[in-house]
Amino acid sequence: MTWVLDNLDVLASYTGAHLVQALPPILVAFLLSLPLAKLANARGWLRTSVTTTSGLLYAIPSLPLFVLLPGLIGTSVRSPLNIAIALSLYGLALMVPTASDAFRSVSRDVLGSATAQGYAPAARFLQVELPLAGPVLLAGVRVVAVSTISLVTVGGVLGVPSLGMLFTDGVRRGIVEEIAAGIVLTAVLALLTDALLVLLGRLIMPWTRRVEGSRP
Amino acid sequence: MNDSPFVESLRWLAEPSRWSGPAGIPLRTLEHLGYTALGILLAALLAIPLGLAVGHTGRFKGLVVATAGAARALPTLGLVTLFALLMGIGLTAPLLSFVILAIPSLLAGAYSAVESADRATVDAARAQGMTELQVLTRVELPLGMPLLIGGVRGATVQVVATAMLAAYVGNGGLGRYIFQGLGSQNYPQMIAGSLLVIALALVLDLALLLIQRLSTPRGLRAA
Amino acid sequence: MIAFENVRKEYPGGTLAVQDFSLEIASHESLVLVGSSGSGKTTLMRMVNRMVEPTAGRVLIDGDDVAALDPVQLRRSIGYVMQASGLLPHRTVLDNITTVPVLRGTAKREARERAHDLMETVGLDPALASRYPSQLSGGQQQRVGVARGLAADPNILLMDEPFGAVDPIVRSELQRELQRLQHELRKTIVFVTHDIDEAFLLGDRVVILRPGGIIAQVGTPQEILAAPADDFVASFVGADRGARTLHVERVDGRDVVVDADGRAAGVLAGERPS
Numbered sequence: 218m219t220w221v222l223d224n225l226d227v228l229a230s231y232t233g234a235h236l237v238q239a240l241p242p243i244l245v246a247f248l249l250s251l252p253l254a255k256l257a258n259a260r261g262w263l264r265t266s267v268t269t270t271s272g273l274l275y276a277i278p279s280l281p282l283f284v285l286l287p288g289l290i291g292t293s294v295r296s297p298l299n300i301a302i303a304l305s306l307y308g309l310a311l312m313v314p315t316a317s318d319a320f321r322s323v324s325r326d327v328l329g330s331a332t333a334q335g336y337a338p339a340a341r342f343l344q345v346e347l348p349l350a351g352p353v354l355l356a357g358v359r360v361v362a363v364s365t366i367s368l369v370t371v372g373g374v375l376g377v378p379s380l381g382m383l384f385t386d387g388v389r390r391g392i393v394e395e396i397a398a399g400i401v402l403t404a405v406l407a408l409l410t411d412a413l414l415v416l417l418g419r420l421i422m423p424w425t426r427r428v429e430g431s432r433p
Numbered sequence: 434m435n436d437s438p439f440v441e442s443l444r445w446l447a448e449p450s451r452w453s454g455p456a457g458i459p460l461r462t463l464e465h466l467g468y469t470a471l472g473i474l475l476a477a478l479l480a481i482p483l484g485l486a487v488g489h490t491g492r493f494k495g496l497v498v499a500t501a502g503a504a505r506a507l508p509t510l511g512l513v514t515l516f517a518l519l520m521g522i523g524l525t526a527p528l529l530s531f532v533i534l535a536i537p538s539l540l541a542g543a544y545s546a547v548e549s550a551d552r553a554t555v556d557a558a559r560a561q562g563m564t565e566l567q568v569l570t571r572v573e574l575p576l577g578m579p580l581l582i583g584g585v586r587g588a589t590v591q592v593v594a595t596a597m598l599a600a601y602v603g604n605g606g607l608g609r610y611i612f613q614g615l616g617s618q619n620y621p622q623m624i625a626g627s628l629l630v631i632a633l634a635l636v637l638d639l640a641l642l643l644i645q646r647l648s649t650p651r652g653l654r655a656a
Numbered sequence: 657m658i659a660f661e662n663v664r665k666e667y668p669g670g671t672l673a674v675q676d677f678s679l680e681i682a683s684h685e686s687l688v689l690v691g692s693s694g695s696g697k698t699t700l701m702r703m704v705n706r707m708v709e710p711t712a713g714r715v716l717i718d719g720d721d722v723a724a725l726d727p728v729q730l731r732r733s734i735g736y737v738m739q740a741s742g743l744l745p746h747r748t749v750l751d752n753i754t755t756v757p758v759l760r761g762t763a764k765r766e767a768r769e770r771a772h773d774l775m776e777t778v779g780l781d782p783a784l785a786s787r788y789p790s791q792l793s794g795g796q797q798q799r800v801g802v803a804r805g806l807a808a809d810p811n812i813l814l815m816d817e818p819f820g821a822v823d824p825i826v827r828s829e830l831q832r833e834l835q836r837l838q839h840e841l842r843k844t845i846v847f848v849t850h851d852i853d854e855a856f857l858l859g860d861r862v863v864i865l866r867p868g869g870i871i872a873q874v875g876t877p878q879e880i881l882a883a884p885a886d887d888f889v890a891s892f893v894g895a896d897r898g899a900r901t902l903h904v905e906r907v908d909g910r911d912v913v914v915d916a917d918g919r920a921a922g923v924l925a926g927e928r929p930s
Contacts, residue, residue, distance in 0.1 A: 280598065562756060
């Protein structure tokens with residue numbers, strides 16, 4: 218514990234840097250996935266190719282992507298922006314197929330009856346389709362959040378500040394405690410974010426809450 | 434040199450000396466494949482029977498789902514460096530992290546494969562007099578095979594990436610080129626190494642994707 | 657012969673599916689259990705092949721307590737046909753029909769030959785043998801289900817609302833086929849349905865169940881119609897609505913049978929009773 222107690226300021230600053238790199242990609246992946254999924258769902262072949270491409274993109278290990286991106290879009294290998302952009306791509310690779318499933322899971326009958334009641338397309342999307350796709354979307358965002366927070370650490374080997382620096386620094390200086398602290402903090406950060414998302418989901422989607430005493 | 438780093442990385446790859454010897458690309462690729470195969474195999478021996486049992490009996494379902502979910506929060510690099518420090522150089526440390534990181538995908542794949550079978554179909558099979566093992570091997574497993582392969586696919590993605598990071602703590606594999614390039618500020622070499630890892634990852638993923646498609650039982654295709 | 661002796665089924669959590677049920681089913685008899693959902697009819701039927709274990713009481717087949725028999729062997733000796741057929745979607749029609757004989761160790765070739773015969777018996781075109789269930793119509797799937805149930809030539813056939821998922825025209829066709837089959841094969845059939853017309857059509861005897869597996873009345877269709885035991889039975893069979901009270905009206909020189917509401921039920925054949 219002594220290493221941890223002596224280095225609380227370092228831990229705090231890495232945690233901050235970690236969140237700055239992780240949270241924007243999660244948000245970007247979520248927001249961009251909605252129009253992309255709607256677009257993909259419009260055509261069968263488009264949906265298939267988007268799903269396949271996403272799967273393959275996700276199969277690319279993170280470090281090589283961090284290394285390649287600067288050559289493609291002119292970011293710097295050691296910049297947090299580079300990491301954030303790569304992680305947004307991973308987030309999209311996970312989120313677009315999920316969002317596509319989410320929109321497809323909404324009953325056609327419900328949408329049809331909403332149209333028949335006189336919902337305009339935009340209102341129908343915002344007030345009927347999006348809320349009903351909500352539970353599946355939430356499940357997707359949770360996976361994106363946990364995986365993004367964990368992936369940020371890989372930037373540590375490139376010297377981009379995050380909790381990942383505790384691993385590279387720890388192994389160089391032979392401090393087990395430092396690495397353990399990094400693992401625990403990363404996992405706690407991921408699980409906390411996940412818990413917050415679940416809570417948020419209950420708040421904005423009260424109809425998904427299980428009624429007290431009712432059986433599933 | 435005014436060439437773009439990509440052109441230089443191609444030049445690096447085209448160098449004949451890179452394609453032979455213990456540090457050559459073929460051997461490094463084989464090393465990488467070997468790590469991956471060994472890691473997946475060991476993890477599969479543990480996770481697949483467990484996942485099948487949980488899916489078939491429905492016991493400990495919540496626990497398995499929660500564990501597989503929580504395991505995603507573990508940072509790969511953290512495990513690799515931790516085990517390297519605790520166990521020193523050698524194959525045990527990286528293998529341990531491969532196995533740990535492959536288990537959640539395999540477990541979830543095996544579990545959901547069994548669980549995905551239509552309960553009415555399973556009930557009918559049992560009512561006809563299939564033993565529990567026959568229900569599992571003749572009904573649940575063939576019907577869920579694509580999901581099981583999906584789990585192997587997810588685990589492979591994870592382990593290929595982890596095997597690359599293992600080079601950071603002195604192991605072989607294609608990650609070597611990236612970390613050597615990083616150490617010597619050789620960006621073209623880093624790109625070349627990255628391209629090799631990406632190619633390997635994509636080839637493996639596509640192969641498994643193909644197997645996954647082929648494993649869909651004929652009666653379920655285009656129905 | 658199948659005998660239920662004071663069987664009771666309580667599910668964990670306290671749901672009482674069957675309170676106390678006793679009944680004897682004679683060999684070669686076709687017995688229909690009829691009731692609405694929650695009447696315990698399926699639970700009772702599934703006790704015969706030990707898909708459900710009673711909490712108390714015994715089920716005997718030809719004097720043997722089924723609890724003492726190996727459930728897997730027991731199930732292989734009893735035909736089972738269920739709603740939406742429960743066919744294995746990844747196996748062809750022929751492989752589905754031969755499942756049980758193959759499990760019992762019959763040689764594949766022999767099982768296949770018999771399966772071809774069975775397909776004919778249940779009115780299936782042999783050309784469908786290599787199709788997958790998803791490539792068949794609902795009625796065809798149900799016929800495969802019946803053929804599969806008969807494949808091991810069992811003495812007992814359990815049928816769990818087998819025709820519940822097909823449209824009315826196909827259903828009445830399948831019902832007629834089953835009548836024909838039963839006339840030829842003389843199996844002991846336990847048939848579960850919620851449709852009283854189907855029960856009267858197919859049952860030598862019919863058991864009308866109240867919620868909780870309580871017998872409201874047992875008897876032949878004629879007996880039940882002639883003397884409904886109480887208001888529950890009368891309402892269940894439709895006697896209270898006049899649907900079962902028929903009289904004859906003379907129209908254009910023919911005798912038309914009409915129910916209490918004046919709806920025509922058919923034409924009287926032969927001489928008018930006087």
